[in-house]
Amino acid sequence: IERLVTRPARKYRTIEVAPLTQVIGAEVSGVDLTEELSDEQLAEVRTAFLDHHVLVLRDQDISREDHLRFASHFGELRPVNPPPPEGDPHILEIVTTPGAEDVAGNAWHADGTADAEPSLGSMLHILETPQGTGGDTLFANMHLAYDLLSPTMRELLDGLTAVHDGLLAFGDRPIPKGHVTARNEHPVVVRHPETDRKLLYVNPIYTQRIPQLSAPESRALLDMLYQTVSGRPLLQCRVRWEPNTLVFWDNRCVQHHVSYDYYPLARYGRRIAINGGPLKG
Numbered sequence: 570i571e572r573l574v575t576r577p578a579r580k581y582r583t584i585e586v587a588p589l590t591q592v593i594g595a596e597v598s599g600v601d602l603t604e605e606l607s608d609e610q611l612a613e614v615r616t617a618f619l620d621h622h623v624l625v626l627r628d629q630d631i632s633r634e635d636h637l638r639f640a641s642h643f644g645e646l647r648p649v650n651p652p653p654p655e656g657d658p659h660i661l662e663i664v665t666t667p668g669a670e671d672v673a674g675n676a677w678h679a680d681g682t683a684d685a686e687p688s689l690g691s692m693l694h695i696l697e698t699p700q701g702t703g704g705d706t707l708f709a710n711m712h713l714a715y716d717l718l719s720p721t722m723r724e725l726l727d728g729l730t731a732v733h734d735g736l737l738a739f740g741d742r743p744i745p746k747g748h749v750t751a752r753n754e755h756p757v758v759v760r761h762p763e764t765d766r767k768l769l770y771v772n773p774i775y776t777q778r779i780p781q782l783s784a785p786e787s788r789a790l791l792d793m794l795y796q797t798v799s800g801r802p803l804l805q806c807r808v809r810w811e812p813n814t815l816v817f818w819d820n821r822c823v824q825h826h827v828s829y830d831y832y833p834l835a836r837y838g839r840r841i842a843i844n845g846g847p848l849k850g
């Protein structure tokens with residue numbers, strides 16, 4: 570049996586932090602995002618973010634400006650690709666219209682992994698839930714996905730890269746006009762830029778192949794790695810949205826997957842993503 574809990578015990582002064590599981594996710598209370606947070610609150614939110622990777626803030630009846638202000642504390646905001654026809658260029662509307670055939674994010678992924686410098690994190694504010702239940706989002710701790718592999722597999726992966734291609738995310742759907750496609754190669758195992766902890770950095774939405782292997786070897790290895798995430802509830806948490814829940818997740822070490830279990834109902838939210846820096850293997 571492996572010891573999974575690696576985060577230190579902490580005492581917070583200005584926020585309350587209630588872990589969702591032993592290994593990923595926490596509900597944070599004591600903050601009101603309609604107001605500017607104090608420096609100490611922001612520092613504590615940052616600490617909780619690095620410890621828990623996914624922060625859930627309930628009852629945040631915030632405007633677009635409040636959302637932009639909170640996100641700006643964590644880095645430069647990422648422009649939406651393609652730029653939205655109206656409104657702030659950093660706010661992506663996450664809309665499920667009634668009867669939609671599928672929704673974005675309906676497979677495990679982190680945001681923007683095909684970019685040369687993928688996203689640091691995303692903040693999703695859900696305003697409309699599908700009549701009270703459904704549309705939960707699952708999150709997986711990719712440090713643990715790596716740690717739980719055998720030493721032999723970890724050693725193999727440490728020397729590999731993978732090609733990520735933004736076009737793959739669209740599947741059979743048309744590419745939106747004005748979309749800039751990215752295609753980049755990243756190490757299969759990267760280090761978190763702030764904690765230096767290793768993690769598994771491949772996902773079924775964007776990763777195309779491992780160029781050091783033959784095509785069937787690459788396919789088999791990637792599928793096996795995806796199964797170690799999807800088939801392991803112990804490294805996951807599941808967030809149940811209420812109107813005005815805001816979730817801030819770390820795209821550097823977490824993957825997420827929305828559950829489209831609410832067809833044909835509607836769901837609506839707004840997402841702001843934050844720029845990350847270069848990845849290091």
Ligand code: AKG
Pocket residue numbers: 663673674675680691693705706825826827840
């Ligand atoms: C994303 O914003 O990247 C998603 O995958 C959507 C998540 C959600 O709708 O809960």
